[in-house]
Amino acid sequence: MDAFWKRLADVLMRHCDAVHELALKDVEFQAFEATPASIAMEQFDSMTPLEFEQAIATLVQRDGHAVARRNGGARDLGADVIATTPDGRKIVFQCKHRRPGGRPLGSSPVIQTLNGTARPVHHADIVIAVTNPSFTGPAEELAAKQDIHLLHGRQLRRWATWGVPLLDVLWIEHESGQKVSLTRNFS
Numbered sequence: 680m681d682a683f684w685k686r687l688a689d690v691l692m693r694h695c696d697a698v699h700e701l702a703l704k705d706v707e708f709q710a711f712e713a714t715p716a717s718i719a720m721e722q723f724d725s726m727t728p729l730e731f732e733q734a735i736a737t738l739v740q741r742d743g744h745a746v747a748r749r750n751g752g753a754r755d756l757g758a759d760v761i762a763t764t765p766d767g768r769k770i771v772f773q774c775k776h777r778r779p780g781g782r783p784l785g786s787s788p789v790i791q792t793l794n795g796t797a798r799p800v801h802h803a804d805i806v807i808a809v810t811n812p813s814f815t816g817p818a819e820e821l822a823a824k825q826d827i828h829l830l831h832g833r834q835l836r837r838w839a840t841w842g843v844p845l846l847d848v849l850w851i852e853h854e855s856g857q858k859v860s861l862t863r864n865f866s
Contacts, residue, residue, distance in 0.1 A: 711842040716741055718839040723811040724779040731776035732759045734839075735809055742844045744770065757789075757796040764805075764846070771803035775810045784810045784831075786818040794825045805851060809835065 691698075711717055718734055726734060732750040740746050744762040751759035751774070760772035773793040775784050784790075790808055797806040808814070808822065809830040822829050828849045830838070837843040 708841040712840055714842075716842060720811070720836055720840065723776070723835070723839070726776060728774070728776040731811065732774045735772055735774050736760045736762075738839055739770070739772075739845065741842075742846075744845075756800050757792040758801050758803075761801065768804035769802055770805040770807060771797040771801045773797075773808045775808070777810060777812045779812075781812050783813040783815045784808070784818055785815045786821040790814075790818050790821050790825075790827060794821065794827060797827070807849070811835070 712719070718738065723731060723734065729750055736746050736749040739760060739762045744764050746760065746762045748755075748758065748761040751757075757773050758771045759774040760770075762770045762772075764770065771793075773789060775789055777784070793806060793808055797803040805828065806826065807828045807830055808818075811831065813831050814822070814829050819829060821827075828851070830849065834848050838845050838848045
């Protein structure tokens with residue numbers, strides 16, 4: 680039994696710095712969550728589809744991107760929110776709000792329409808479909824094949840609630856070649 684406790688102590692000592700860093704990140708996330716710039720997942724669930732689109736636009740703007748369109752409509756051709764990054768890349772979002780406990784979002788027609796219009800019609804560099812519940816397997820497969828980012832669940836929480844910048848959450852390299860950071864810089 681002593682060998683077990685020695686091995687456990689060795690493992691804990693090797694990972695002490697990493698555990699400490701995680702604890703500090705958790706404190707940082709909790710502090711951001713208490714600010715008005717944070718949107719809780721429960722808030723998304725109580726929104727209307729229009730409010731959801733506008734919340735996404737607000738988050739995009741919070742990250743320092745210029746928002747050209749804050750919400751879509753019947754003739755939006757798959758683009759509810761359109762923004763430009765500081766380095767000039769165009770981001771096109773398709774936002775689909777569902778009631779709590781609603782079905783996952785499928786590939787037809789949402790992802791298919793977004794795939795057919797985001798780059799050829801809207802000239803997007805980055806294409807994102809965002810929803811408050813989840814996506815189906817076929818939606819994930821199509822999105823992966825077409826370089827469409829799906830944003831929901833834990834990733835949406837990291838961005839909206841904890842303030843991690845969108846491009847970092849999606850692991851999109853900055854145009855300057857700058858590596859993404861995993862946390863917001865509060866200085």
